[in-house]
Amino acid sequence: MENFLLSLVFGVIGAVFGSFAVAQVWRLRAKQLQDEKASGEKIDAAEWKKLRSLVSVSQKNDRSHCLNCGYQLNWYDLAPIISWLSLGGKCRKCHSKIGVTEFLTEVSMFVLFAIIFLIFNPISNGTILVLPAIRFFILLTSLIPLTIMFIYDAKWSLLPTKLLYAFNILAFIYWATGFLAVSGGFKLISALNIIISMALFPLIYFVLAKVSKEQWVGGGDWILAFGLIFLLPNHPVFAIFLLFLSNVVGLFFAVFQSILYFRKVKRGTQIPFGPAMILAALVLVVFQQEILLNFVNLMV
Incomplete structure (x- = not known):
């Protein structure tokens, strides 16, 4: 109660x-x-x-x-x-x-x-756990710039640069404090996990943005992807899930847009991808425990 x-x-x-x-x-x-x-x-x-x-x-x-x-x-x-x-x-x-x-x-x-x-x-048996409480409030705070960027990109197809960097700083602090909260300090496996995760999603989008001159992927999308990876559990499988789910949500947005405005989305039409990435990341944040449990069961 x-x-x-x-x-x-x-x-x-x-x-x-x-x-x-x-x-x-x-x-x-x-x-x-x-x-x-x-x-x-x-x-x-x-x-x-x-x-x-x-x-x-x-x-x-x-x-x-x-x-x-x-x-x-x-x-x-x-x-x-x-x-x-x-x-x-x-x-x-x-x-x-x-x-x-x-x-x-x-x-x-x-x-x-x-x-x-x-x-x-972060409250356990009437006691506030310090590190979990810090991570909890950082996570809540990060929702504010994410919400602003979600709306802004959905309306005007643009991710404000200052907000992107502010969010990424918050997300990095959230990830860094996870070392202390979970393992009590830095571990090599944690560093390897985050490097692999970055290579699986943000770096791919960075390359696509540069190769296509931001026609396939927006310049702000790959920057946003870095921060979103920091919000998720430190395991490469979440980068794969984020990449997949972001594209599924993006496809849903495209179909919804075509139905809403009674027009076919033509090939090459640019659709704001930031909201899809943000929504996908929030789903993974909320259901991370269930995903981890099912993933572990599959691996056993």
């Missing part, structure tokens, strides 16, 4: 960070449009008009507001999930649609934070 209640608490925290993540997506997009406009590139005038208010004030003075009418949101408008449902997904003042992205992100982060607590709960 205690674990269930704590999972709900972490779920609420996740929903709050989900709301934060979506807000950052729009701010990043506004900054990108501002930079492109300043460099003379052609931008969507309607989109810039809608988002330019996000870069016209400093972060210190910036308050959440409706992008359509400018209405500044009160605290009760910011309650994750609840406020969206109570207002029917519309602005309280102008009644323009807020969009389903915000709602789905908050719900998804609620579920993810709750599930990750139940799986990686």
Whole structure:
């Protein structure tokens, strides 16, 4: 019962960070449009008009507001999930649609934070285990840039560089602390495992990106792959699973896109691959114990 209640608490925290993540997506997009406009590139005038208010004030003075009418949101408008449902997904003042992205992100982060607590709960017999707790909070923190990148790449086919590196640093720390939490220190087999894992996925994508001049694989995808490998158990089999599952999810996204927009996905059409990789990695993170047990049983 205690674990269930704590999972709900972490779920609420996740929903709050989900709301934060979506807000950052729009701010990043506004900054990108501002930079492109300043460099003379052609931008969507309607989109810039809608988002330019996000870069016209400093972060210190910036308050959440409706992008359509400018209405500044009160605290009760910011309650994750609840406020969206109570207002029917519309602005309280102008009644323009807020969009389903915000709602789905908050719900998804609620579920993810709750599930990750139940799986990686660092509390044992009333005692907080230090290293597992550190890894637990690093894992939760890494979900924030992953969520932002998932949405951003899905909408505009771009993975923000700074977020990629921030996520990779978090993921590396998570992997490095795994040495201490699992084996009590560095072991050669652990180093070999991570090298093989990197060769099986990120390095392959790096080569494909360079050979195709980023036509087959985006420049950000192979960088993201490095971080995702660090989040998974330190065994090459997970790199293989990630490579396979990412492509399966990517294919599903392509089929879904063709159905949603009633058009055939032509050969050579570029489809954002970052969301597929992120979703595949999260599935493997959540089900890693089951995968390890089944893999061990097959090997015995």
